[in-house]
Amino acid sequence: MQEHSKFKQQVKAIYRLMVGLFSLFIVAAIGILLLLFNPEWTSKKEVKIEQEYVAIPESDDFDKIENGIHVRTGLIDADGLMTVVNNCTNCHSAKLVTQNRMNEERWIATIKWMQETQNLWDLGKNEAIIVNYLVTNYPPGKKGRREILSDIQWYDLKD
Ligand code: HEC
The missing domain is CATH 1.10.760 (Cytochrome Bc1 Complex; Chain D, domain 2)
Known part of the structure; x- marks a missing residue:
């Protein structure tokens, strides 16, 4: 009779172990599936701010x-x-x-x-x-444009 209950206990232990392993497997599987379909699930969302640098002179x-x-x-x-x-x-x-x-x-x-x-x-x-x-x-006297030509040596056009 003792043998029998010992065997029963062993079976129960194995059964519990298997249930435990199975539930662990289920949890792991759900976790992996979640990660696969929604990778951001674990990581905090990074807010990316694109900075544009415009060359502004000092x-x-x-x-x-x-x-x-x-x-x-x-x-x-x-x-x-x-x-x-x-x-x-x-x-x-x-x-x-x-x-x-x-x-x-x-x-x-x-x-x-x-x-x-x-x-x-x-x-x-x-x-x-x-x-x-x-x-x-910018008074009138100062030259803003080139001076009027002077001392021009004109030449006659011949026909
Ligand atoms: C709100 C716009 C504006 C501002 C501000 C301005 N101007 Fe003008 N100005 C003009 C326009 C438009 C013309 C004509 C441009 C053209 O003919 O291509 C002109 C023309 C001129 C001309 C040429 C005039 C001519 O007879 O050919 C001079 C000189 C001038 N501006 C000087 C100045 C000065 C000095 C100031 C500062 C007080 C000034 N402008 C501010 C709009 C402006």
């Missing part, structure tokens, strides 16, 4: 002055430079400013013309600063 480089010239615009470095840069290079190239030579009256008239026809804003207190800058640095 701030002190941006308004660099070289040989008395504001490099970015070609304007002469003088009192009121940045006011002119900030108000007069938004719509057109600063070249349009630097290639012109005018007296105070005509600079003011040009600004007024732009205000009336080209949507130039009211310059307020800056107008005096800008006009002063323009008249000082």
Whole structure:
């Protein structure tokens, strides 16, 4: 009788072992299936932020002055430079400013013309600063374009 119950116990032990192994197998299988179909299940979602790098010049480089010239615009470095840069290079190239030579009256008239026809804003207190800058640095006397030719040696065309 003892033999018999010992055998029974052994069978029970093996049975439990097998049930245990089987449930382990099921759990493992479910885990593998989950991983296969949904790999992000375990790992934390990485939020990828794509960064684009745009070459922005260093701030002190941006308004660099070289040989008395504001490099970015070609304007002469003088009192009121940045006011002119900030108000007069938004719509057109600063070249349009630097290639012109005018007296105070005509600079003011040009600004007024732009205000009336080209949507130039009211310059307020800056107008005096800008006009002063323009008249000082771009007056009519200074040559903006090449000089008129002189001493030309003309020759006669023969027919
Ligand atoms: C709101 C836009 C705008 C701003 C800001 C602006 N301009 Fe102009 N400007 C224009 C337009 C548009 C023209 C005509 C451009 C063309 O003919 O190609 C012009 C033309 C000119 C001309 C040429 C005029 C001519 O008779 O040929 C000069 C000089 C000029 N601007 C100077 C300035 C100055 C100085 C400032 C700063 C106070 C300034 N601009 C700001 C729009 C602007």
